[in-house]
Amino acid sequence: MTRPIKAIVHSKAITHNYNQVKQIAPASRAFAVVKANAYGHGLERAAKALAHADGFGILEIEGALALRRWGMKQPVLLLEGVFSQSELIEAARQDFFVAIHEPNHLMWLEQTPLARPLHIFLKLNTGMNRLGFPAEQARELVGRLGQLSSVASVTLMAHFATADEPAKGIEKQFSRFQHATEGLKLPISLANSAATFAYPQTRNDWVRPGIVLYGASPFDDRSAKDLGLQAAMTLQSQLISVQHLQPGDAVGYGATFIADRPMRIGVVACGYADGYPRHAPAGTPVSVAGQRTRLVGRVSMDMLTIDITDIPQAQIGSPVELWGSEVPIDDVARSAGTIGYELMCAIALRVPVHEG
Numbered sequence: 001m002t003r004p005i006k007a008i009v010h011s012k013a014i015t016h017n018y019n020q021v022k023q024i025a026p027a028s029r030a031f032a033v034v035k036a037n038a039y040g041h042g043l044e045r046a047a048k049a050l051a052h053a054d055g056f057g058i059l060e061i062e063g064a065l066a067l068r069r070w071g072m073k074q075p076v077l078l079l080e081g082v083f084s085q086s087e088l089i090e091a092a093r094q095d096f097f098v099a100i101h102e103p104n105h106l107m108w109l110e111q112t113p114l115a116r117p118l119h120i121f122l123k124l125n126t127g128m129n130r131l132g133f134p135a136e137q138a139r140e141l142v143g144r145l146g147q148l149s150s151v152a153s154v155t156l157m158a159h160f161a162t163a164d165e166p167a168k169g170i171e172k173q174f175s176r177f178q179h180a181t182e183g184l185k186l187p188i189s190l191a192n193s194a195a196t197f198a199y200p201q202t203r204n205d206w207v208r209p210g211i212v213l214y215g216a217s218p219f220d221d222r223s224a225k226d227l228g229l230q231a232a233m234t235l236q237s238q239l240i241s242v243q244h245l246q247p248g249d250a251v252g253y254g255a256t257f258i259a260d261r262p263m264r265i266g267v268v269a270c271g272y273a274d275g276y277p278r279h280a281p282a283g284t285p286v287s288v289a290g291q292r293t294r295l296v297g298r299v300s301m302d303m304l305t306i307d308i309t310d311i312p313q314a315q316i317g318s319p320v321e322l323w324g325s326e327v328p329i330d331d332v333a334r335s336a337g338t339i340g341y342e343l344m345c346a347i348a349l350r351v352p353v354h355e356g
């Protein structure tokens with residue numbers, strides 16, 4: 001038998017979650033965002049679960065080409081644009097939609113002979129100050145793009161910095177976008193997962209959900225379950241050893257956890273080299289033999305330790321869920337001071353992925 005850790009990806013959950021987005025935003029088309037190997041779920045498996053999607057959003061052109069090889073004929077948007085003139089040529093050959101956000105991109109569009117005119121997503125900076133032309137240039141840029149034979153259509157695109165934080169909201173960015181683009185009769189794409197769920201006015205022509213497809217919530221105050229989502233990944237392993245501690249005994253590196261009563265400790269074949277966050281503190285939820293308990297002691301490279309004092313049926317070989325439908329990935333992330341996105345993207349290569 002091999003080391004018992006595995007990531008089980010639930011294709012049906014991904015399909016369900018996409019359909020959930022379509023129910024929330026029935027009037028919009030939705031790019032299923034599959035960048036970063038579909039947030040760690042495997043691009044091919046996710047794409048096949050999303051074969052009915054209106055389109056795909058991705059950063060890596062290699063992934064976009066793979067989508068075409070697997071028979072996906074719908075629009076594929078290169079969310080971060082192209083990184084060279086030769087990528088622009090390839091994008092036109094494949095009829096990818098291309099975001100442009102830099103003067104360089106405009107220059108390439110003006111100078112490069114292309115196989116066919118491109119569908120352009122004009123990325124406007126409305127206050128996140130990461131990518132995009134200053135929103136106030138929208139009118140002038142649309143005018144310039146309109147004169148290029150290399151441009152088939154223009155969609156206005158922006159991205160929100162705080163759609164997931166109700167206290168901060170999107171008002172400032174949204175009104176800057178509206179003001180700058182008033183009167184331009186062009187399709188619009190603004191919403192990531194959080195905006196799609198929280199701000200109906202941002203749904204427009206194309207929404208761009210990512211995290212919700214994988215069954216995690218972008219919000220602190222609304223769980224994936226509240227949003228009607230299903231966990232798309234179960235990270236599971238088994239107990240490979242059981243230790244008995246007396247009061248005063250420590251467990252793991254740094255001896256950071258010390259028993260204050262007689263305890264049973266389960267040793268799980270999962271560590272930070274599998275993608276489990278090393279900084280997850282004692283108390284982080286985990287489930288063993290179907291019962292929820294807590295991490296104790298430091299996470300090692302290949303192992304972590306959990307409290308099984310009150311779970312007598314837990315023994316060597318008992319199944320352990322690190323995250324999944326019993327232990328929401330968002331709960332683990334919150335405890336570890338990060339977000340579900342980071343955990344799912346960080347699943348290590350050595351963890352075998354199964355369909356489940």
Ligand SMILES: *Cc1c(COP(=O)(O)O)cnc(C)c1O
Binds near residue numbers: 033194212
């Ligand atoms: C990653 C990404 C998204 C998806 O964001 P989520 O928060 O995962 O929904 C949407 N738009 C752009 C431009 C992105 O890069």
